[in-house]
Amino acid sequence: MENENKKVLEVEDLRISFDTYAGEVQAIRGISFDVKEGEVVAIVGESGSGKSVTSQGIMKLLPTPPARYKSGAIRLEGKDITGYNRKQMEKLKGSKMAMIFQDPMTSLNPTMKVGRQIAEGLKKHTNLSKDKIHSRVIELLTMVGIPDPDDRANRYPHEFSGGMRQRVMIAIALACEPKLLIADEPTTALDVTIQAQILKLMDKLNEETGTSIILITHDLGVVAKMADRIIVMYAGKPVETGNKHDIFYNPKHPYTWGLLGALPRVDTDKKEPLKSISGTPPDLISPPKGCAFANRCEHAMEVCLEHDPAMQEYGEGHTAACWLHHPNAKEYLDQIMEKHSFGVGGEKYANQNAGG
Amino acid sequence: MRTKMLEVEGLKKHFHLSGGGVLKAVDDVSFYVYEGETLGIVGESGCGKSTTGRAVKGIYGITEGKVTFNGKNITSMNKRERKQFARDAQMIFQDPYSSLNPRMTVGELIGEGIDIHGLMRGKKKVKRIYELLDLVGLNKEHINRFPHEFSGGQRQRIGIARALAVDPKFIVCDEPISALDVSIQAQVINLLEDLQREFQLTYLFIAHDLSMVRHISDRVGVMYLGKLIEMASTEELFTNPMHPYTKALISAIPVPDPIQEEKRETIYLKGDLPSPMNVPSGCPFRNRCPIATKECAEEVPAFEEKTDGHRVACIHV
Numbered sequence: 001m002e003n004e005n006k007k008v009l010e011v012e013d014l015r016i017s018f019d020t021y022a023g024e025v026q027a028i029r030g031i032s033f034d035v036k037e038g039e040v041v042a043i044v045g046e047s048g049s050g051k052s053v054t055s056q057g058i059m060k061l062l063p064t065p066p067a068r069y070k071s072g073a074i075r076l077e078g079k080d081i082t083g084y085n086r087k088q089m090e091k092l093k094g095s096k097m098a099m100i101f102q103d104p105m106t107s108l109n110p111t112m113k114v115g116r117q118i119a120e121g122l123k124k125h126t127n128l129s130k131d132k133i134h135s136r137v138i139e140l141l142t143m144v145g146i147p148d149p150d151d152r153a154n155r156y157p158h159e160f161s162g163g164m165r166q167r168v169m170i171a172i173a174l175a176c177e178p179k180l181l182i183a184d185e186p187t188t189a190l191d192v193t194i195q196a197q198i199l200k201l202m203d204k205l206n207e208e209t210g211t212s213i214i215l216i217t218h219d220l221g222v223v224a225k226m227a228d229r230i231i232v233m234y235a236g237k238p239v240e241t242g243n244k245h246d247i248f249y250n251p252k253h254p255y256t257w258g259l260l261g262a263l264p265r266v267d268t269d270k271k272e273p274l275k276s277i278s279g280t281p282p283d284l285i286s287p288p289k290g291c292a293f294a295n296r297c298e299h300a301m302e303v304c305l306e307h308d309p310a311m312q313e314y315g316e317g318h319t320a321a322c323w324l325h326h327p328n329a330k331e332y333l334d335q336i337m338e339k340h341s342f343g344v345g346g347e348k349y350a351n352q353n354a355g356g
Numbered sequence: 357m358r359t360k361m362l363e364v365e366g367l368k369k370h371f372h373l374s375g376g377g378v379l380k381a382v383d384d385v386s387f388y389v390y391e392g393e394t395l396g397i398v399g400e401s402g403c404g405k406s407t408t409g410r411a412v413k414g415i416y417g418i419t420e421g422k423v424t425f426n427g428k429n430i431t432s433m434n435k436r437e438r439k440q441f442a443r444d445a446q447m448i449f450q451d452p453y454s455s456l457n458p459r460m461t462v463g464e465l466i467g468e469g470i471d472i473h474g475l476m477r478g479k480k481k482v483k484r485i486y487e488l489l490d491l492v493g494l495n496k497e498h499i500n501r502f503p504h505e506f507s508g509g510q511r512q513r514i515g516i517a518r519a520l521a522v523d524p525k526f527i528v529c530d531e532p533i534s535a536l537d538v539s540i541q542a543q544v545i546n547l548l549e550d551l552q553r554e555f556q557l558t559y560l561f562i563a564h565d566l567s568m569v570r571h572i573s574d575r576v577g578v579m580y581l582g583k584l585i586e587m588a589s590t591e592e593l594f595t596n597p598m599h600p601y602t603k604a605l606i607s608a609i610p611v612p613d614p615i616q617e618e619k620r621e622t623i624y625l626k627g628d629l630p631s632p633m634n635v636p637s638g639c640p641f642r643n644r645c646p647i648a649t650k651e652c653a654e655e656v657p658a659f660e661e662k663t664d665g666h667r668v669a670c671i672h673v
Contacts, residue, residue, distance in 0.1 A: 046537035046538065046539060046540075047508075147627075161629070163628055164628065191401055191564065192605060192608040193604055193605060193624075194400075194628065195610075196607075196622050197625075200624060220538070220612035221567075221610030221612045224611060224614045224617045225610040225617050245614065248612070248613060248614050258539055259539065260612065261542075262538050262542035263612050264567045264571035274571065275542065276540075276542035276543040277539035277542070277543075278543070
């Protein structure tokens, strides 16, 4: 069913580097994905994996220089926006695509009343009259769950709590009903009970307005709750993509195994030590020749150090880049799979699906 | 019977603000930590968990109440006892970027405590620093480097080595992993657990990440607006939470398992955490509580033992 949906965003082999004194940092080393209408796509990864650069690259928020678009194409609703200049982008920002950031404390203008900040986009992108804009602002504040919106519109950001500021950010982002909302760690700075409120709000807006969401996060719990599709990034590249069930119950890439294993399990004996991934991510000034994860991978083979594996498909929309799944490595993979179980509650999932 | 290493009775820490207000960061908190166990303290920002940790370690003066460490009141210790306490109780901080002096080498940072307490000198000290580096998973070559040359996880290891250098008995871990990536968090947690086993350490583990606290703690206390509202053994607290706030808190953590996540019901709390300057009368949680009644406004609920070892502060339990 989802296949019939239109593609809102297509990213093709995007590569972005930063020129620094130490050399060229290859922050994004080739990422391709698309976002369909109404879909929530989560990009997961650790710091430095390139998830934020991807989103800022799409929004053209990176200062050039030092950032440099090396190759790739970005298409919004079929239109190539890769070469858009600042003026052209400004027309899109707010109206077609919008972004919310991690830190609601610093992303609002402290000297402007929130009502005016929400109205800004409406003034720029629509021909609504002053009264209409005002009523739309109140409508937006109500929609994102801010009590007493008439009064609140006339207040400054410092009079709001963190959760409330993030709601204001969402109201600003949604003011012109964008097709695409990029949320970069929207709840990381918030407490869990407030995070629950914000996630519920985003879920509701996604359902009601059909806005597609790119959700950037490091929290796999948030991913399990929100995402339709998941892109796992490592060292500037996706290593595995798939839907929730592919990634959580049938992961193919050892990095995904590692991420899931590093989480404390709720359903097993807590005294089992966590499976940590040893070492640290590679330096992207001189990325390794082979697979970027090889030096931290406990199953690495010789080929992994020499050749970078390509993305292979393992089911509809489920792809991973790992040599372990090459036919020549089958015996070795079988041995690994016998010893360990990867993913969360994989057995349970298998049982549930046994009937169908 | 197990010995209580740390006992806290009626601890209060109030900050007097320049505007004349009083911020009751910690208000009448009592608990104890058994020797060799890990007590987890969880709560949202501003609940007073870090202040509690700092007051217990003696970083902050105490407004009211009593903190006893190995039978001695930490506020009435003489100079020698105070120095011993400073050695026995160590602290690991949240932010490995700002808690290490950027102008000191790793060797100096780790050796500082050894010097202050006059434990070793010369070659012996260097040998001990090598030992500590090895213990926390760093290399000998790291001894002459500066903190900025390390990643977050490695810096946290330096912080841990620094705390271990003086053979402490008790370590306050104040959000030691919240600044780290998931895979690195697991490394640090495993290290802390190994060290605890090896040196019979006692931990007060402060964090907002409930799943990590559940993993590492023997008992867990939940704080809300400066008060402890529930405390029980880890299993008991997570399988049978009694306080409505604890229930909401546990239900709010998204589980990294899509099928379970779909089945679970999240309790959504109304509104935000009130300012600690303006705590509601009676039960501090009552204005966000789904089961609050008129009586909740009348008096602060007592922190009572409801079942064996399970204490709750709620009149409706």
